[in-house]
Amino acid sequence: xxxxxxxxxxxLHEPSPSDGYPFNIPAIKSxxxxxxxxxxxxxxxxxxxxKSTLLEAIAIKMGMNxxxxxxxxxFSTNATHSNLEKELKCVRTPYRLYDNFFYRAESFYNVVSYxxxxxxxxxxxxxxxxxxxxxxxxxxxxxxxxxxxxxCGFYIFDEPEAALSYQNQLRxxxxxxxxxxxxxxxxxxxxxxxxxxxxxxxxxxLNAEGITKTSFEDSYIYNDMRSFVNNVSLVxxxxxxxx
Numbered sequence: 092x093x094x095x096x097x098x099x100x101x102x103l104h105e106p107s108p109s110d111g112y113p114f115n116i117p118a119i120k121s122x123x124x125x126x127x128x129x130x131x132x133x134x135x136x137x138x139x140x141x142k143s144t145l146l147e148a149i150a151i152k153m154g155m156n157x158x159x160x161x162x163x164x165x166f167s168t169n170a171t172h173s174n175l176e177k178e179l180k181c182v183r184t185p186y187r188l189y190d191n192f193f194y195r196a197e198s199f200y201n202v203v204s205y206x207x208x209x210x211x212x213x214x215x216x217x218x219x220x221x222x223x224x225x226x227x228x229x230x231x232x233x234x235x236x237x238x239x240x241x242x243c244g245f246y247i248f249d250e251p252e253a254a255l256s257y258q259n260q261l262r263x264x265x266x267x268x269x270x271x272x273x274x275x276x277x278x279x280x281x282x283x284x285x286x287x288x289x290x291x292x293x294x295x296x297l298n299a300e301g302i303t304k305t306s307f308e309d310s311y312i313y314n315d316m317r318s319f320v321n322n323v324s325l326v327x328x329x330x331x332x333x334x
Contacts, residue, residue, distance in 0.1 A: 121301030136297035190244025
């Protein structure tokens with residue numbers, strides 16, 4: 092154990108037949124506790140498996156804004172987050188937390204807009220490369236975030252590949268390595284086989300069976316992509332794309 096600020100989460104909710112969202116999601120329903128033993132932890136799973144719901148709850152419990160940002164980001168454009176954080180206990184280590192940030196692709200625009208609203212207090216983008224992130228593309232803004240704002244802390248990323256090209260996904264891996272070396276702990280949800288390739292990371296797969304640990308080579312993300320690349324013509328034919 093090295094850069095571990097969050098060691099474990101515990102679900103205090105008592106299951107009930109009348110449970111609705113989010114406690115009726117199989118992965119959340121079966122969750123009793125989950126340990127974080129490495130600098131980088133991944134959540135993978137199909138759409139609707141509960142990845143974002145779980146990350147959101149962890150972020151809130153660790154002092155971050157539900158829509159993204161760090162501990163001092165106090166805004167809400169649409170309070171749609173679940174009440175999972177009220178039933179979640181975070182077991183922290185004695186390590187002092189210097190920084191945190193929650194990135195979620197769907198609401199990063201709102202984070203940047205919040206920063207824009209702070210211009211009366213100086214340049215709110217000083218720690219993001221100097222210029223407003225609204226003046227660049229989503230992907231460029233993401234690159235500025237990881238290269239300027241984030242250094243050493245507890246960072247949560249919900250599907251960061253949504254903004255990144257293949258080359259910038261490789262750059263993200265390099266940044267992850269620098270951040271770990273600087274003393275960071277990262278939790279990342281992803282559908283990308285590129286972002287999933289950080290060595291030594293723990294990968295949790297959320298599915299209808301609950302939450303299970305897997306490896307990079309055994310993950311459905313890696314195997315589905317390998318199968319697709321090796322059988323493109325067959326896939327096209329099966330989908331009826333070829334005349």
